[in-house]
Amino acid sequence: MPSQESEEQRIMEFAPAGEIIGEAHRVRTVRISGSALLPDGEYVFVDMYCTDPSCDCRKTMVQVLHNGKHVATINYGWESPSFYRRWMGCEADEPDMPQMHGASIDITSPNLVPPQAMLSLFNALLNERWIGMFRKHYKAVKAALARE
Numbered sequence: 001m002p003s004q005e006s007e008e009q010r011i012m013e014f015a016p017a018g019e020i021i022g023e024a025h026r027v028r029t030v031r032i033s034g035s036a037l038l039p040d041g042e043y044v045f046v047d048m049y050c051t052d053p054s055c056d057c058r059k060t061m062v063q064v065l066h067n068g069k070h071v072a073t074i075n076y077g078w079e080s081p082s083f084y085r086r087w088m089g090c091e092a093d094e095p096d097m098p099q100m101h102g103a104s105i106d107i108t109s110p111n112l113v114p115p116q117a118m119l120s121l122f123n124a125l126l127n128e129r130w131i132g133m134f135r136k137h138y139k140a141v142k143a144a145l146a147r148e
């Protein structure tokens with residue numbers, strides 16, 4: 001594919017961990033049925049990471065696929081709010097600071113399922129094991145990019 005010079009290339013770029021670290025990558029899949037808010041079916045959570053080796057943003061962007069279709073995009077930052085404030089050089093109570101700590105719906109999310117319900121599902125699924133996987137994938141992606 002020819003590379004395109006566009007505005008978007010100056011924005012932080014994210015790639016699925018699997019594209020960079022290959023088989024070491026695992027995506028999380030859950031089946032849902034009988035939810036009042038979310039359609040039944042298989043939900044796959046593809047964690048993506050920023051591809052700038054010099055950027056230490058410590059977050060993942062998760063694409064949620066429902067039966068193979070991209071229905072939502074969720075940002076998740078596992079570090080403390082104070083980490084992101086320092087990282088962005090923001091003062092403690094700056095109101096305009098974008099939310100990086102915890103989970104939030106990304107502005108580019110297609111929202112093909114109710115976003116608040118999706119966010120609740122994501123938060124309900126969050127556990128130490130999954131967070132540990134994000135951290136591990138993040139490190140592996142950055143290490144792989146640094147070797148290139």
Ligand SMILES: [Zn+2]
Pocket residue numbers: 012050051052055056057058
């Ligand atoms: Zn980054």
